[in-house]
Amino acid sequence: MLMSDMMTRDVPLLHLQDNLRRGVELLRWTKLDALPVVDKDGFLIGIFTKANVLDAFLAGADSSEIIERHYNTQVVTVEADIPYQEVEQQAKQTSVGTGVVVDKEGKVLGIFTKVDMIIALFREAEQQANKINTVYQAMPNGIIVVDQDNRIQQINPAGEKILGLKQEVIKEQLFNRVISGLDLDSVLRQSQYLVGVQTEMNQVTVLCNISPLGQMAGAVIVFQALTDLDQVALELDATKRLYETLLTVTNIAYEAIFVVDDQGKITLANEAACQFFGKRENELLQKPIDQVIENTRLLRTLKTGMAETNEIQVIYGRPYIVSRLPIVRQGKIIGAVGKITFQKLDEVKEVAQRLAQLDLELNYYKEQIGSARGPVTFNQIITVNQDMRRLKQEAEIAARGNSTIMLTGESGTGKELFAEAIHRASPHRNGPYVKVNCAAVPENLLESEFFGYAGGAFTGAQKGGKAGKFAVADGGTLFLDEIGDMSLNLQSKLLRVLEDRSFEPIGSNESVKADVRIIAATNKDLTEKVARGEFRSDLYYRLNVISFRLIPIRNRSEDIIPLVHVFLERLNQDFGKRILGVSPEVEKILIAHRWPGNVRELKNVIERAVNFAAGELLERADLPFYLREERQGPPLFLTKDWNLENAREHLDKETLEKALLEMNGNKSEVARLLGISRSWLYEKMRRYDIKTP
Ligand SMILES: Nc1ncnc2c1ncn2[C@@H]1O[C@H](COP(=O)(O)OP(=O)(O)OP(=O)(O)O)[C@@H](O)[C@H]1O
Structure with a gap:
């Protein structure tokens, strides 16, 4: 808004020769407080105001007198093209109520009064409000x-x-x-x-x-x-920041640290890794790891999800301490991290060389005594399932304490594996790890098995007495498997040991201190047993201080293939084979199967298949019959060439194969289990062409 938009136009002008009467009449008519006075050429020379009129009449002037002697020559002028803000500024500074608006030559265009100012102010405020409202609405x-x-x-x-x-x-x-x-x-x-x-x-x-x-x-x-897109952008930004942070953190480390994606291509390498491999970062990024480290085991980590910490690996002819960790996201292995300790290593190198030597010796002796595996640690419990991973972490934390731990879960879910891993991670790790299968020891021997007996305790007892499992496990861990099968009598004795932390061997009055950590396991529903009065509730609560329920494999099918790879690796070693994996068809079958025998069943199936496999992949024909033929569609008897005879044969065959697998191929056990004679079993196996590994 400019002054020309705010001023009052068409204002009558007064000349010096106009008389006071005309001046007063014009003021009244226009209702203005002042009028401009111009010379004969129309140029502004002053202003005639109401105050001039009053002064003139007070001085005794007549209305016919000309205004020449009664006007103000001091007049405030403003130009027509100045903007609103400047007008506002000027209006604030002046005390006069009326200004005359002139053009560049000084000719009068109009006047600007206080009323004009107020109207302009309102108009400006309204315009501003409209602008804000438009923005606000739009x-x-x-x-x-x-x-x-x-x-x-x-x-x-x-x-x-x-x-x-x-x-x-x-x-x-x-x-x-x-x-x-x-x-x-x-x-x-x-x-x-x-x-x-x-x-x-x-x-x-x-x-x-x-x-x-x-x-x-x-x-x-x-x-x-x-929007989703904005979210992605925000997350991307956060990820970028995280990546930068990660890189900075890895660069602080002395160790060579590198990350590969699920294809085994390097996606991150810290400065120490570049130094170790003698390459620049851009030469390493996107390169397959097996082209950088010839005998890399990171590809194995990608297949099995198995973590390995502080192992000795010979790289470029020298031993180094290496660690490998899978990166798991939503049950899938999406990459792996490798770490090589190589700097400041003079002393470590010496130790590493000695360890490498010891490792070789150990392997040699292991082979000699028949493939004994090393102690079980949490790293050996393979899982990419989120809930199992959490369980592993919690068990590792619980291991550090001394509380009794209860492991429940279906048969073959890994309870024993957990028990040993807990022992190895516990403060008792240097003590013995002793396992008792409560279901396998005859009732009358259980007590002496647990608590031992003093010399001469009963006829036929060994002379010097015999140490029970509690004494053997002193300073270590006692794993009570199948605790649900323990007799009520023994349950009360066990409870006493747990409460007093001491026991008395049979035939002795002296109580012996028991510094033993108890881990119990069962695949039975103990609460049901408690309800039926078959298991003491006080013992149940005593054992259940910390409990973990292991998840059946059918509820974590993402673990099946990583487990298969671990089993294949061991079996390849044991049988001198080179089987790389399973065919897509077998993968589907394995994933669809319900696995009532859980990981144990899977392990046996893979072992059997490896025995029969001819190629580099396990094929459908290598699977046991019951899996090969597992019905994924409608029941078989609905198909057209199905009759009672071949239905029975099918069932016979399936039952035999399952039993053989369950009993690890032991035919006497299978015959006993199925209630048939051994010769009948052989006959059936021959008829159905069933082979055992
Ligand atoms: N997560 C796993 N990773 C690797 N091997 C496993 C895993 N879970 C189980 N196994 C293997 O499966 C087999 C059965 O496991 P384990 O004996 O620990 O099961 P369990 O629950 O104690 O069975 P049961 O109740 O019948 O005694 C073992 O050979 C074990 O090594």
């Missing part, structure tokens, strides 16, 4: 204004749309009553500006800025719904 961001009592005063159309609310409904309502997710009260109490906060408002994820307007005025919340 902007894509939501805006909510709350007053000092947190009552909603306004919400713009975008805000209504994002939150699915209506201004007329929520106006004057308390913010926290109508909008959930953002606790505005507490935000405002701190009276802070909050910028870029990601939060939920009425279950919509939004990014918002909150500006308190001071204690007395409330606040403005400007927000924007986060």
